[in-house]
Amino acid sequence: MRAMILDAPGGLDRIRLAQIEDAHAPSAKEVRVRMKASCINYHDYGVASGRSPTEDGRILLADGAGIVEAVGSEVTDFELGNAVLTCIFPQWRSGPPQVADFSQTPGDGVNGVARDMFTASTDLFTRAPRGYSMTEAATVTTAGVTAWRALLVNGPLKAGETVLVQGSGGVSLYALQIAKAVGARVIATSSSPDKLARLRGLGADHVINYRDEPEWGRLAYEWAGGKGADHVIDVGGPATLPQSIEAVKIGGHVAMIGILSGTEAAIPMIPVFAKQVRLQGCLNGSWQDQSDLVEFLATNEIRPIIDRSFRLEELANAFRYEESGAHFGKIVLEI
Numbered sequence: 001m002r003a004m005i006l007d008a009p010g011g012l013d014r015i016r017l018a019q020i021e022d023a024h025a026p027s028a029k030e031v032r033v034r035m036k037a038s039c040i041n042y043h044d045y046g047v048a049s050g051r052s053p054t055e056d057g058r059i060l061l062a063d064g065a066g067i068v069e070a071v072g073s074e075v076t077d078f079e080l081g082n083a084v085l086t087c088i089f090p091q092w093r094s095g096p097p098q099v100a101d102f103s104q105t106p107g108d109g110v111n112g113v114a115r116d117m118f119t120a121s122t123d124l125f126t127r128a129p130r131g132y133s134m135t136e137a138a139t140v141t142t143a144g145v146t147a148w149r150a151l152l153v154n155g156p157l158k159a160g161e162t163v164l165v166q167g168s169g170g171v172s173l174y175a176l177q178i179a180k181a182v183g184a185r186v187i188a189t190s191s192s193p194d195k196l197a198r199l200r201g202l203g204a205d206h207v208i209n210y211r212d213e214p215e216w217g218r219l220a221y222e223w224a225g226g227k228g229a230d231h232v233i234d235v236g237g238p239a240t241l242p243q244s245i246e247a248v249k250i251g252g253h254v255a256m257i258g259i260l261s262g263t264e265a266a267i268p269m270i271p272v273f274a275k276q277v278r279l280q281g282c283l284n285g286s287w288q289d290q291s292d293l294v295e296f297l298a299t300n301e302i303r304p305i306i307d308r309s310f311r312l313e314e315l316a317n318a319f320r321y322e323e324s325g326a327h328f329g330k331i332v333l334e335i
Contacts, residue, residue: 001019001020001021001022001023001115001116001117002017002018002019002020002115002116002312002313003017003018003019003020003059003114003115003116004016004017004018004059004060004061004114004115004312004313004315005018005020005057005058005059005060006047006048006054006056006057006058006060007056007057008053008055008056008057009050009053010047010048010049010050010051010053010054011048011049011050012048012049012316012319012320013316014050015048015060015315015316015319017312017313020059020115022117023115023117023118023119024119025070025119026070026071026072026075026119027072028072028073028074028075029072029074029075029121029122030071030072030075030119030120030121030122031068031070031071031072031075031078031084031119031120031122031125032068032069032070032071032117032118032119033064033066033067033068033069033084033117033118033119033120033125034066034067034069034116034117035064035065035066035113035115035116035117035118035335036065036066036067036134036135036138036334036335037064037065037066037133037134037135037137037138037332037333037334037335038061038063038064038065038113038114038138038312038332038333038335039061039063039135039138039139039142039143039170039330039331039332039333040061040315040318040319040322040331040332040333041062041063041142041143041170042169042258042260043062043102043108043142044060044061044062044063044107044319045319045322045323047060047107047108048060048315048316048319049319052102052108054108054109058107058108058111058112059107059111059112059113059114059115060107060112060114060315061106061107061112061113061114061315061333062086062088062105062106062107062108062112062113062141062142063085063086063113063138063139063140063141063142064085064086064106064112064113064118064138064141065083065084065085065086065128065132065134065135065137065138065140066083066084066113066118066134066335067081067082067083067084068080068081068082068084069117070119075122077122078122078125082127083127083128083132083134083137084125084126084127084128085125085126085127085128085137085138085140085141085290085294086106086113086118086124086125086141087123087124087125087126087141087287087290088105088106088141088142088145088284088285089104089105089284089285089286089287090104090121090123090124090287091104091123092285092286092287093123093286093287093288094286094287094288094289095286095288097283098286099283100283106124114312114315114333114335115335116335123287126287126290126291126294127291127294128140128294129294129295129297129298130298131298132297132298132303134334135306135309135332135334136303136304136306138332138333139170139304139306139330139332140290140293140294140297140304141290142170142171142284143169143170143171143173143174143304143330144170144174144290144293144297144304145284145285145289145290145293146171146174146257146282146283146284146285147171147172147174147175147178147233148174148178148285148289148292148293148296149282149284149285149286149289150171150175150231150233150255150257150282151163151175151178151179151182151231151233151255152178152182152292152296153285153289154253154255154280154282155230155231155253155255157178157179157182157184157230157231158182158184158230159182159183159184160183160184160185161184161185161230161231162184162185162186162187162224162225162228162229162230162231163175163176163179163184163185163186163187163229163230163231163232163233164186164187164188164189164220164229164231164232164233164244164247164248165179165186165187165188165189165204165233166188166189166233166234166235166236166240166244167189167190167195167235167236168190168192168195168198168199168327168328168329169235169258169327169329170304170305170329170330171233171235171257171258172188172233172235173202173304173305173328173329174304175233176188176199176202176203176204177202177203177302178296178302180202180203181296181300181302184230185205185206185224186203186204186205186206187204187205187206187207187208187220187223187224187229187247188200188204188206188207188208189207189208189209189210189216189220190207190209190210191209191210191211192209193209195328196209198328202305206220206223208220210243215243215246216243216247217242217243217244217245217246217247218246218247220246220247221246221247221248221249224247224249227249227250228247228248228249228250228252228275229247229248229249229252230248230249230252230253231248231252231253231254231255232244232247232248232252232253232254232255233255233257234254234255234256234257234258235257235258235260236258236260237256237258237259237260237262237263237265238259238262238263238264238265238266239260239262241254241256241265241267242266242267242268245267245268245271245272245275245277245279246271248275248277249275250275250276251275251276251277251278252275252277252278253277253278253280254277254278254279254280255280255282256279256280256281256282257281257282267279304329304330305328305329305330306329306330306331306332307327307328307329307330307331308321308327308331308332309331309332309333309334310331310332310333310334311333311334312333312334312335314333315333318331318333
């Protein structure tokens, strides 16, 4: 069986294709899944690059979609032929946050899904959205669930409210589409005129080129009726958080999702206090969140935006493409 593994101490040149033992037959509460697709995320890049160290020989990647090929004797939730998705936090079934690390997350604390076959507990899987291709389904687990948790659970977003999304990565695009399906207005930022045009095509009501407008937070605040955005999806971290706080309304919600510009942020405390802003970290979501999102996507006929597809053995090149920042939407792997 093929698998993409990472040799310690990490680095894209230390990712290699290996032959490993075939997945074992499922035990009573396990399923064996023929993996069909995966996708890469910023967290996966952190592991692969060595910035977030993992064990030597770790099988990479967290997001996977596949077809159930065998079920254990006590399995009742899945049948042969079901299309399924992996979960980031299989131990978090529902409710408020219950995890603070990635010790049970595929591709980090445990072996991941960049392989032909995967046998694991049913806790690790949900159904895939109806009508999705395998590559489309593989984008749901990290980007989709994070956007869903940030807006619909932590928000909670309501029709008629205003959401600000940053850039054209997977979380931001899912957040844009989810927000529009709920009936919200969306402000989108990017430094690329071409990407801004595409964001408009996806339903963004207002776009801002942050390279031309460094004080984009003020502009977003003014556009939202001079009252600010109800919700801001902050993916940049230190470089964007001050402008996110500027953009949000009094009593508004800033979902802190990404750290694309680093991990050490100087938070402008005066506007946080004065506007009584709710800053909330969002680390993906629960098994129930993913199940709820799967139904929402199918019901609202939302399709993920896929930029480019790579073969499994091209994983290192997929990460290099991610490094370039040229992508619009998700980068996927076909297995």
